[in-house]
Amino acid sequence: MTPVTSMRGKRLALFGLGGSGLATAKALAAGGATPVCWDDAQARRDEAQREGLIVEDLKRADWRNFAALVLSPGVPLTHPQPHWTVELAKEAGVEVIGDIELFCRERAAIAPASPFIAITGTNGKSTTTALIAHILHEAGGDVQMGGNIGTPILTLEPPAPSRIHVIECSSFQIDLAPSLAPTIGVLLNITPDHLDRHGTMENYAAIKERLVVRADWSLIGVDDELSRAIHERQAKREAQPDAGGRRPLHYYPVSVERILDLGISLEGLRVVARPTPGEARILGDLTAIPTLRGKHNAQNACFAAGVADIADVRQWGAPGDIIATALRSFAGLPHRMEEVGRAGKAIFINDSKATNADSTEKALSSFESGIFWILGGKAKEGGIDSLQPLFKHVEKVYLIGASTEAFAATLEAAGLAHERCGTLDVALQRAAADAAASSADEAVVLLSPACASYDQFKNFEERGDRFRSLVQVLISQAQAQESISTHSPAAAGGRAG
Numbered sequence: 001m002t003p004v005t006s007m008r009g010k011r012l013a014l015f016g017l018g019g020s021g022l023a024t025a026k027a028l029a030a031g032g033a034t035p036v037c038w039d040d041a042q043a044r045r046d047e048a049q050r051e052g053l054i055v056e057d058l059k060r061a062d063w064r065n066f067a068a069l070v071l072s073p074g075v076p077l078t079h080p081q082p083h084w085t086v087e088l089a090k091e092a093g094v095e096v097i098g099d100i101e102l103f104c105r106e107r108a109a110i111a112p113a114s115p116f117i118a119i120t121g122t123n124g125k126s127t128t129t130a131l132i133a134h135i136l137h138e139a140g141g142d143v144q145m146g147g148n149i150g151t152p153i154l155t156l157e158p159p160a161p162s163r164i165h166v167i168e169c170s171s172f173q174i175d176l177a178p179s180l181a182p183t184i185g186v187l188l189n190i191t192p193d194h195l196d197r198h199g200t201m202e203n204y205a206a207i208k209e210r211l212v213v214r215a216d217w218s219l220i221g222v223d224d225e226l227s228r229a230i231h232e233r234q235a236k237r238e239a240q241p242d243a244g245g246r247r248p249l250h251y252y253p254v255s256v257e258r259i260l261d262l263g264i265s266l267e268g269l270r271v272v273a274r275p276t277p278g279e280a281r282i283l284g285d286l287t288a289i290p291t292l293r294g295k296h297n298a299q300n301a302c303f304a305a306g307v308a309d310i311a312d313v314r315q316w317g318a319p320g321d322i323i324a325t326a327l328r329s330f331a332g333l334p335h336r337m338e339e340v341g342r343a344g345k346a347i348f349i350n351d352s353k354a355t356n357a358d359s360t361e362k363a364l365s366s367f368e369s370g371i372f373w374i375l376g377g378k379a380k381e382g383g384i385d386s387l388q389p390l391f392k393h394v395e396k397v398y399l400i401g402a403s404t405e406a407f408a409a410t411l412e413a414a415g416l417a418h419e420r421c422g423t424l425d426v427a428l429q430r431a432a433a434d435a436a437a438s439s440a441d442e443a444v445v446l447l448s449p450a451c452a453s454y455d456q457f458k459n460f461e462e463r464g465d466r467f468r469s470l471v472q473v474l475i476s477q478a479q480a481q482e483s484i485s486t487h488s489p490a491a492a493g494g495r496a497g
Contacts, residue, residue, distance in 0.1 A: 001027055002158040004102050006109040008032030011065050013058050013094070015085045016072020017044035020152040024070055024099045025053050027154035031106075035070065036061065038085075058085055063092035071096055073148075073172035079199045098176030100169060103153045105179060111159040115316050117307060118147075118180065120169045120211045121188025121221070123359050124300045125149070128188060129168040130333050131304035136164055136311065138326040139318035148173060164316060171198065171207045184310055185215030186303055190226040191358040192382070205230070212251075217310050219264070219303055222253040254306060256298045264306035266298045271305045271327075283309055283320050284327040290339055291332030294366030301327060335464035337363060340471050343478045346435040348471045351448035352464030356380045357387055360450035364390040370440035372396055372431040374424065377451030377463075379403035384410055384450055391416050395443075396434055398427035402455040423456070424463070428470050445471075 004027050014025050017039035025048060028035040037048050038058040045055045069089040076083050077096065089096050107114055119129045126149045133145040144156040147167035157163060167182075171194055174180060190205050198204040205226045212218035212234060220231040235251045253263040264273050264283070271284040283305035286292055292301050305327070308318040318326065332338055335352040342348070354360040357380065364371065364387060371394045375384070384407055391411075397418035399407055404420050411418045421427035428445070435443035447467045457463040 001030060002103060002106055002154045002156060003031035004028045004033060004106055004154065005031040006105045007067070007102070010034070010067040011036065012068050012070055013038075013061065013063070013066045013085065013089070014070040015039065015058060015083070016075050017041075017048050018072060018074065020099055020154075021070075021072040022048060022051070023152035023155045024102065026051060027099075027102070028070070029053060036066070058088070063088050063094055066092070066094050069094055069096045070102065071098055071176060073098055073170060073176060076197060077172070077175055078203075079197050096176065097178070098173055099152060099154050100147065100167070100173045100177040101179060103159075103165075103167075104177060104181065107159040107165075108179070111161055111163075114159040114161055115164040115184075115311070116159070116182045117164065117166045117184045117186070117311075118169050118182035118211055118215070119167070119186040119188070119303075120171070120174060120208055121186070121227075122191045122193050123362065124188045124296055124303075125168045125170075126353070127297065127333055127336055128186065128300040128303050129166055131300060131327075131330055132186075132307050133166040134330050135304055135308045135318050135323055135326040136166065136316075138329070139308070139312075139322045141316060141318075162316070164311075169211060171204060174210050175207050177210075180211060181214035182211070183216050184307055185212035185218045186307060187212050187218070187220045187227060187230065188299065188303060189221045189224050190230075191224065191356075193356055193358070193380075201226070209234075217250050217252070219252045219254050219306050219310075221299065221303075222255050222260075222263075223257045223299070250310075252306060252310075254299070254302050256295055256302055264302050264309070266302055269298075271298075271302050271323075273306060273309050281309070281320060282324075284324045286327065289328055289330070291330050291337075292327065293337055294362055296362035296365075297337065334468075335460060337366065338464070338468075340468045341475045343432070343475045344436055345438075345441065346432060346443045346445055348432075348467075348475075349444060349446045349448075350464045350467050350471075351446060352453070352460045352467060354448040354450055355452050355460055357382060357384055357450045360384075360448045361387055361390060363446060363448040364393050367393055367444050367446075369393055370395060370435075370438065370443045372398070372435045372438075372443060372445045374398045374400065374421075374427045374431055374445070374447045374467075375449055375451075376401040376403045376407060377449045377453050377457075378455045379406060379451050383407065387450070388414055395438060395440070396431070398431045400424055400427050400449075400456070401451065403451050424466055425470055428467065428474065432474055 011034045014035040025035045137143045142163045148170040149168040221227040256266040269286040338350040351363045453463040
C-alpha cells in the first residue's frame with residue numbers, strides 16, 4: 001500500500017467504493033487523513049464499514065469541511081452531466097481529484113525523482129503497460145504495475161528512488177489528475193471512444209494529451225491523425241520552457257506505418273530506435289512471437305521497447321539484448337488476442353477485451369483468411385460498419401447478444417455468411433464445427449465481439465473466461481474422442497469378435 005501522507009490531518013469526501021475506491025479510502029486513512037465515504041450500493045457501504053472506514057451520506061454533509069472530493073473514475077465528472085457529488089463540491093469550492101492524483105502528490109512529497117511511467121491511449125494500454133513492466137522486471141528492476149490495468153495504484157508499494165511505477169491511465173483517471181507529470185509519458189493512439197463521458201472527440205483527445213505534456217520524456221504515436229497532431233504540437237514546444245520553467249527532454253514519435261528518422265519504428269519485424277540521424281539500434285525482433293501477433297501489437301512492442309531504451313539511458317532500464325529476450329518471453333494478457341488452445345486445424349483466440357470496432361479491426365487484421373468470428377453484445381456507436389474492408393478475411397460470423405439484428409443487417413448487405421446464435425456457448429460450438437470442416441490449413445475461431453459485454457456478462461473478463469472454459473471443454477472432448485478412435489480395435493488393425 002501507498003499511505004497518502006500528503007493528506008494527513010485533512011477531511012475528504014470520497015464517492016465510489018468499488019475496487020479502486022475502497023483501496024483509496026484505506027490508503028488515505030493509513031496516511032492520517034479522514035475519508036468520509038459513500039456509495040449508492042449498500043453492499044459496498046457495508047464492506048467499507050467492516051474495514052473501519054467512516055461511511056456517511058454525502059448529500060447531508062457539510063462540504064465546507066472537506067479539503068477535496070476523491071471521485072471514482074467510473075463516476076461522471078462532466079458528461080452526460082456532472083455527478084451530484086461533483087455539483088456539491090463545486091458549490092463549496094472543493095477540488096475534485098482521483099487516486100492517480102493522490103499518488104502523484106505522494107510521489108512529489110516523498111520521492112519526486114522516482115521513476116514513473118504512465119501509459120494511455122484508446123487501445124493497447126494494458127498490453128503495453130504489461131510489456132513495459134515485463135521488460136524492466138527482466139532487467140532486474142523493482143517494478144510496480146497498476147492503475148487502470150486492474151491493480152489500484154494506491155495498493156502498490158510507495159514511490160522510492162529505485163522503484164519503478166508502470167501505470168496504465170484511462171481518460172477518466174487523467175481527467176482527475178491535474179498534477180500528473182510522469183518521468184516517461186506514453187500516448188499510443190486516439191480513436192473514438194467514451195464520447196458519452198467526454199462529449200466530443202476534441203475533449204477526449206485534449207484529456208489524453210495531458211499525460212504527455214508535463215512528462216520529462218514522451219513517446220507519442222504518429223499513426224493516427226489526432227495523436228500525430230499532438231506530437232507535432234508538443235515537439236514545437238520542446239526547446240521552450242513551460243510556464244513553470246521546466247524544459248522537457250524529448251518528444252519521441254513512434255510508428256509502425258513508416259520508418260522514422262528520429263524515434264522508434266517497426267522496420268520489417270524489427271523494432272528499431274533512431275535517436276539521431278544516421279544512427280539505428282535494433283531493440284527487438286517480433287518474428288514468431290505469438291503473444292505479439294498483429295500490427296496493433298507491433299505498435300505496443302515499439303512503445304515498450306522505446307520506453308525501456310529511454311529508461312536504460314536513465315540507468316534504470318534495459319539494454320537492447322534484454323529487450324529482445326523479454327519480448328520473446330512475454331506471456332501476453334488474458335482476453336487480448338489470447339491463444340487459449342488448439343484442436344486439429346483450429347486455433348481459438350480470446351479477444352474479449354475488444355469492446356469496440358477499432359479493437360476488433362486489429363484482431364481481424366492479424367489473420368489473412370480463415371476466420372470464424374464470434375461477434376456481438378451491447379453495440380457501441382457506429383456498430384461494425386468500419387470493419388467492412390476486413391470482411392474478406394472472414395469465413396463466417398456467429399452473432400450473439402443484443403446487437404444481433406443490427407449486425408445481421410450489416411452482414412446481409414455485405415453478403416457475408418452468418419448465423420444468429422444467441423449465446424456464446426452455441427456460437428462456439430457452431431464455429432468450432434465449421435472450422436474443423438473448413439478447407440483452410442489453419443482456421444481461427446475468434447471471439448472479438450466489438451461490443452460491450454453488459455447484455456449477457458458482468459464484464460469483458462467474465463465473457464472471456466467463459467469462452468476459455470468452453471474451449472477447454474471442447475478440446476478435452478476432442479482429445480478424448482481422438483484417444484477412443486486411436487485405441488479402438490479397428491484403429492489398431494484388430495477385428496471385433
